Amino acid sequence: MAPSVLVACDDRCVIDEPTRSEDRLRELVILRRVRDRIDREYAKPLDVEALARGAHMSSGHLSRRFKQTFGESPYSYLMTRRIERAMALLRRGDLSVTEVCFEVGFSSLGTFSTRFTELVGMPPSTYRTEHDHGPGIPSWLERQATRPIRNREARPSPDQ
Structure with missing residues (x-):
């Protein structure tokens, strides 16, 4: 970082605001x-x-x-990014859960399944069978609508 510019004022030093914002x-x-x-x-x-x-x-x-x-x-951002990509690959349906796990950067199927379930709310195998949308939905809209939500961000269900 660049050194801050100091301005003397009544026997005290004040950091120049533009430098801090820079x-x-x-x-x-x-x-x-x-x-x-x-x-x-x-x-x-x-x-x-x-x-x-x-x-x-x-x-x-x-x-x-x-x-x-x-x-x-x-x-957390990295895990969210990996799970987003895994969701897209699972919806596509041409790779097994294990192949998706390694494709998105996990080295353990157990860790992948645990993280996936935490973020998405269901195991990857269940997600794959329940979310086969097929063609017709634009990819940008599908990504936005299916972005994983961490448990602390999820709204409580009506029965809670």
Whole structure:
């Protein structure tokens, strides 16, 4: 980050506001690049430490700032991205659940099934059989309508 410009005023120092906003903008650009990297490389073995090294930040600082900026941790964002892609592949129907698991970057079928169930509310095999939409729905609309919702974000069902 660029050094802050200091302005003397009545025996005290005040940080020049434009410099702080410039630093914040630089940090937002870096965080956006991290998010874009997750979007591009979700199927590769990514972890917060690797993302932080690429952004020249500590993993703790990256996690805090990413969550403040985007509303979820880098790890949660990565899991959501992987599950979104898995949902699309399962709807397509030409790959088995195991093939989808490895295609989206999981190395364990058990972990994949657990994360999928947590985010989507049903196991991947059930999702595959219940959500075979076939052609006709534009992909952008289908992605938007079927984006996984974390349990804490889901609305309570009417019977609760």
